[in-house]
Amino acid sequence: MKILVCISNVPDTTTKITFTNDNTEFNTSGVQYIVNPYDEIALSRAIELTEGGKGTVTVINVGEAANDPTIRKALAIGADDAVRVNAVPRDAYFVAKQIAEYAKDKDFDLILTGRESIDYNGNQVAAMVGEFLDIPSVSIIKKLEIDGDVATIEREIEGGKEVLTVSGKFVASCAEGVAEPKIPNMRGIMSARTKPLNVVEAVSIEEVTKVTKYETPAPRGTVKLIAADQTEQLVSLLHSEAKVI
Amino acid sequence: MSVLVYVEQAEGKFKKSVFEAVSYAKAIADQQSTHLTAISIGDVAETELKELGKYGASNVLNVSTEQLKTFVNQAYASVIASAAEKEGADIVVLSNSFSGKGLAPRIAVKLKAGLADGAVELPSNDGKFSVKKTAFSGKAFAITELTSANKVIALNPNAFGVKENATDATIENFTADIKQSDLGTVIKDIVRAADKVSLPDAELVVSAGRGLKGPENWGMIEELAGLLGAATACSKPVSDADWRPHSEHVGQTGISISPNLYIAIGISGAIQHLAGVSSSKVIVVINKDPEAPFFKVADYGIVGDAFEVVPKLIEALKAHKG
Numbered sequence: 001m002k003i004l005v006c007i008s009n010v011p012d013t014t015t016k017i018t019f020t021n022d023n024t025e026f027n028t029s030g031v032q033y034i035v036n037p038y039d040e041i042a043l044s045r046a047i048e049l050t051e052g053g054k055g056t057v058t059v060i061n062v063g064e065a066a067n068d069p070t071i072r073k074a075l076a077i078g079a080d081d082a083v084r085v086n087a088v089p090r091d092a093y094f095v096a097k098q099i100a101e102y103a104k105d106k107d108f109d110l111i112l113t114g115r116e117s118i119d120y121n122g123n124q125v126a127a128m129v130g131e132f133l134d135i136p137s138v139s140i141i142k143k144l145e146i147d148g149d150v151a152t153i154e155r156e157i158e159g160g161k162e163v164l165t166v167s168g169k170f171v172a173s174c175a176e177g178v179a180e181p182k183i184p185n186m187r188g189i190m191s192a193r194t195k196p197l198n199v200v201e202a203v204s205i206e207e208v209t210k211v212t213k214y215e216t217p218a219p220r221g222t223v224k225l226i227a228a229d230q231t232e233q234l235v236s237l238l239h240s241e242a243k244v245i
Numbered sequence: 246m247s248v249l250v251y252v253e254q255a256e257g258k259f260k261k262s263v264f265e266a267v268s269y270a271k272a273i274a275d276q277q278s279t280h281l282t283a284i285s286i287g288d289v290a291e292t293e294l295k296e297l298g299k300y301g302a303s304n305v306l307n308v309s310t311e312q313l314k315t316f317v318n319q320a321y322a323s324v325i326a327s328a329a330e331k332e333g334a335d336i337v338v339l340s341n342s343f344s345g346k347g348l349a350p351r352i353a354v355k356l357k358a359g360l361a362d363g364a365v366e367l368p369s370n371d372g373k374f375s376v377k378k379t380a381f382s383g384k385a386f387a388i389t390e391l392t393s394a395n396k397v398i399a400l401n402p403n404a405f406g407v408k409e410n411a412t413d414a415t416i417e418n419f420t421a422d423i424k425q426s427d428l429g430t431v432i433k434d435i436v437r438a439a440d441k442v443s444l445p446d447a448e449l450v451v452s453a454g455r456g457l458k459g460p461e462n463w464g465m466i467e468e469l470a471g472l473l474g475a476a477t478a479c480s481k482p483v484s485d486a487d488w489r490p491h492s493e494h495v496g497q498t499g500i501s502i503s504p505n506l507y508i509a510i511g512i513s514g515a516i517q518h519l520a521g522v523s524s525s526k527v528i529v530v531i532n533k534d535p536e537a538p539f540f541k542v543a544d545y546g547i548v549g550d551a552f553e554v555v556p557k558l559i560e561a562l563k564a565h566k567g
Contacts, residue, residue: 013516014517016384017381017385092360093353093354093359119380119381121379121382121501122350122362123350131322131354136319140346140347158260158343158443158445160435160436162316162434164430165431166429170430176494176499208391208392209359209392209393212375212390215377217386220542223543223544225546231547234547242527244506
């Protein structure tokens with residue numbers, strides 16, 4: 001089985017998010033980058049599915065050379081090889097097009113992504129790649145089992161889950177539950193240095209979105225403290241002041 | 246030129262988040278001086294379809310094709326995109342629900358449209374069509390201009406509210422050709438916890454963390470949630486320890502929510518957790534540590550032991566409800 005896993009280079013989850021240049025650009029100063037945590041789940045499942053000579057895992061990232069350490073981390077976790085499409089990842093539409101262009105003649109059986117990147121939170125790339133390649137896509141999956149040509153998937157829905165099957169090639173975006181994220185071991189880290197990381201050029205595609213400005217949430221007022229034995233006061237404030245109950 | 250809204254049904258009914266998407270789409274149609282058409286796929290009774298008129302849909306396309314009775318991502322996206330083309334709709338609106346998140350990107354590619362997902366406000370009316378959407382898992386917002394001719398917007402639940410705008414909706418049957426290759430996924434089973442409020446679109450949420458010491462102590466959390474008609478949620482350490490299911494984990498690597506009321510019990514308020522809940526309208530924090538960072542972003546706080554405060558809060562709520 002040939003699996004392609006799409007990975008995003010994102011700020012570490014502890015990052016305090018600030019902006020520069022009149023709030024038009026993300027302030028990257030001092031920011032540590034990581035493999036998007038959901039993509040790690042996707043990658044870990046791909047490795048489990050191909051372990052023991054049952055297949056290969058390629059990771060793909062759309063980004064500039066500064067992303068290479070993150071890509072090497074994915075190789076250290078256990079991917080066999082990597083591809084970087086050398087371009088600034090403009091938006092999900094652009095990224096998905098690049099991935100679809102790369103994948104279209106490579107005969108991958110399965111393409112996995114994380115459920116969303118923790119920076120732009122799109123959850124767009126998986127379904128867009130599916131559409132560009134005209135194959136099924138399943139978003140936000142919690143379980144993935146493959147038996148021959150048929151995959152059985154659990155997908156999250158409001159207040160429950162849906163169990164579905166899909167035959168043949170497809171794309172899926174993975175959430176918690178699909179796999180435990182693997183941690184690279186020393187051998188993985190050593191071998192990652194010599195695994196292939198191919199760089200390919202981007203194809204051009206029309207611009208459809210443009211982020212013009214960022215805002216941070218408005219700060220809240222000071223907390224109103226209520227004594228621990230005055231819970232009826234809290235109920236009354238929630239009812240008459242906040243008007244939420 | 247018009248606006249098309251996809252109205253997602255669950256067991257033949259529309260949820261509040263759907264009426265919210267219709268209200269939002271109607272406001273966009275008004276901005277653009279055009280009309281709003283809704284498209285429903287699956288088995289929905291005419292009386293339920295008529296409800297959509299209450300929020301401003303003047304025309305409802307009803308797709309009740311046998312093959313599309315249950316959700317098929319690819320085929321649904323094809324039908325919605327072809328309806329947009331036939332209706333001449335250049336703006337498509339959906340709820341940013343689990344299914345909406347699977348549909349919107351495919352529709353956007355079909356229509357060569359820019360997609361703003363997780364929208365929290367109406368688009369700007371300055372000719373630029375800029376949409377404010379959540380980014381960095383709730384730590385920020387990105388003002389995203391949709392520069393393409395066609396546009397797709399997926400609206401976050403609880404962001405806009407339901408607004409009545411009574412119109413008499415005309416209902417017409419709509420059929421679209423479905424390719425066999427669009428029917429690649431087959432639903433085998435749907436499991437819904439009937440007695441629980443769904444977390445992503447809940448208006449009230451009661452959430453608990455490691456301070457509860459163990460899964461056996463969740464009875465009082467569920468009782469409190471039940472009294473309020475709230476959904477239950479938890480912090481990452483709790484779902485990591487399997488005290489609660491992953492679907493309840495809110496925070497940067499779980500789900501982001503924006504309820505009207507978020508009650509956090511025994512959760513210290515790490516930056517990753519705050520990211521997922523900071524757009525809640527009112528936050529109540531109950532924690533025995535007065536230095537817990539969560540108090541800095543709370544509207545109301547009680548410094549105290551959850552095992553003492555929560556039962557008292559339950560009593561006070563029961564008294565309030567009479």
